[in-house]
Amino acid sequence: MESGWLLPDLDDPTTQEFWAGCARGELLVQVCGDCDERRMPPRPMCPRCRSTAVRWEPTSGRGRVWSFIVAHPPLLPAFAAVAPYNAIVVELDDDPSIRFVGNLVARAEGEINEIDPATILIDEPVRVVFHQIEDVALPRWVRA
């Protein structure tokens, strides 16, 4: 069913492993196959050693809020329907150099407007959950 949500192309060779991990309930990070450098967002070459070898490793799925916004209209219709909603940037506990954009939600199945924005704090601890839209499992975050 068409949701009107903006979603990733699941067939992009550089990123499809990440989204496949989400579908299995795993938050993965791309790691250099030669020098073990972690990198987010994924890319085809290691900026440290220039290797094109990659592997994917699970993360703890735990982190802290690095920043957040509360978006109000005008927005695309699917997003306007749940506005105002929050969006956050999370930095991982196990590697603060790895950050993800996401949303703070009350539960995996919930909407992105269920947390009172006035209660969101930078540095508050969160853990990943996955929310299904069409054929994509989006990583979102609940309070840890």
Place this chain on the structure above:
Amino acid sequence: MASASPAGLIKNKTAVAGIGQTAFGKGLPDTELSLACQAVSIALDDAGVDPSEVDGVASYTMEPNREVDVARSVGLGDITWFSQVGYGGGAGCGVVGQAAMAVATGQCNVAVAWRARKRADPTSRPWAQAARRLTDTQQWSRPFGVIRPVDEIALLTRRYMHEYGGTRDHLANIALAFRKHAARNPASTMGHKPMTRDDYMNARWISEPLCLYDNCLETDGALAVVVVSAERARDLKQPPAFVHAFAQGLPPQHQTMTNYFTDDPLRGPAWTAAKRMWELADVTPADVKVAQLYDAFSPLIILSLEGYGFCERGEGGPFTDDGNIEWPNGRLPVNTSGGGMSEAYVHGFNLVLEGVRQIRGTSTAGVAGADVSLVTSGEGVPTSAIIFTRDT
């Protein structure tokens, strides 16, 4: 001192000799191509140069009008140099600076650069035309509702406020200063609407912590400049605005607009462009009398004040206090035409023309003795900056 370095190759070798702009507004009847041609034509007349002499053309990659179409309509000559610069609002000084490089190196003699757009129609906004399936870096932000440029910059703004204690009052200082400047500028689209601090504080949210008045305008219009050699410029109609120094900036690991993934996301492209530009220049930030800083969003002013070296990191907010960025008495009057937030938003190209007017002494908020005039392009994207000077 610079003669031993390639750094000095274009310094003071070229000048902006002509500027032209159409009316700014919403729903202008002319096409984007017509607007582009009118702006180029006005700029050539301003310089006193015949279109047949134009042999170089520079434009934004986001420019809808192709060189061939503008050249054919305006009647340009044999064009031997043409180039485009990417990254939207980061390109404004880039196209002018690259035109200066082309003239200084003999690839052409008379270059024109322009920007034309009709953005007042809400359906024309790029974010409203997003593909449903994302293959580029947008896949790491848009599925989470970080859809518009304002959302992308608001995430950096909140982090900035957390790290440095920046406040909405600092952002209001910026919006109010530019509105005051616009009130003096008959070409501005918002000069007739005064703004108070209460207006700012009570404005509707767009993407917290940014409200309506932290955003630039959406404008139809076009602007153009003519770049020639310094020698030629001295013989033309207008006082030359010499291109003293120019640089672009794309820092390591940078991700355009959604730069949340580096070690230091609040140190953006401005720092990279600034470092090279000041190395190339004979002047320092203390010599700059007036600045046009790219203002798609008010927090970019704070980041640019820091990035271009007008204050230390974390001090960009307080720098805006006490009327410091206001004409005529501020320490550094900024965006003296009203800028993208109160004059017109034409991807920052109106800032280039105002930087030139300050050197000419024709700004409606002219800074006395403005012999060094800085213009910057978008912070948050791969960017560019130019120092114009009155003398060589």
